[in-house]
Amino acid sequence: MDALVYRCLLLVWFLSYMAAVYLALHMVVARFSRAPDSRLLWFFSVVTSPLTRPVRALMPPGTPDGRVRLITLLVLVTLWIGTRALLGTLGGVVIG
Numbered sequence: 001m002d003a004l005v006y007r008c009l010l011l012v013w014f015l016s017y018m019a020a021v022y023l024a025l026h027m028v029v030a031r032f033s034r035a036p037d038s039r040l041l042w043f044f045s046v047v048t049s050p051l052t053r054p055v056r057a058l059m060p061p062g063t064p065d066g067r068v069r070l071i072t073l074l075v076l077v078t079l080w081i082g083t084r085a086l087l088g089t090l091g092g093v094v095i096g
Helices: 002-032 039-058 065-090
Strands: none
Touching: 002 039, 002 065, 039 065
16 A cells, blocks of 8 residues: 555656646746747647646636746645655655
8 A cells, every 4th residue: 555655646746846847947938938929838838738727717817827827836846845755754665
């Protein structure tokens, strides 16, 4: 049972890390993009829209995209650090 919990936490840790990296890259591209119809901006908006959609539903209507992305990034980083702390408390579970 400990190995299953450890593997699930490891998966959540990795996915939250990757999601935070992609969202941070989206924020950088949105900040420095000169053209609003840029292909790179479109790519990051397609990749990160499933991440920001739940946060946007909780925010009041008309909240700027930059604020939604920032709050989503804070949630993802908190999840990333929290799962890392849980993995640390479990110690090195022997898998195999």
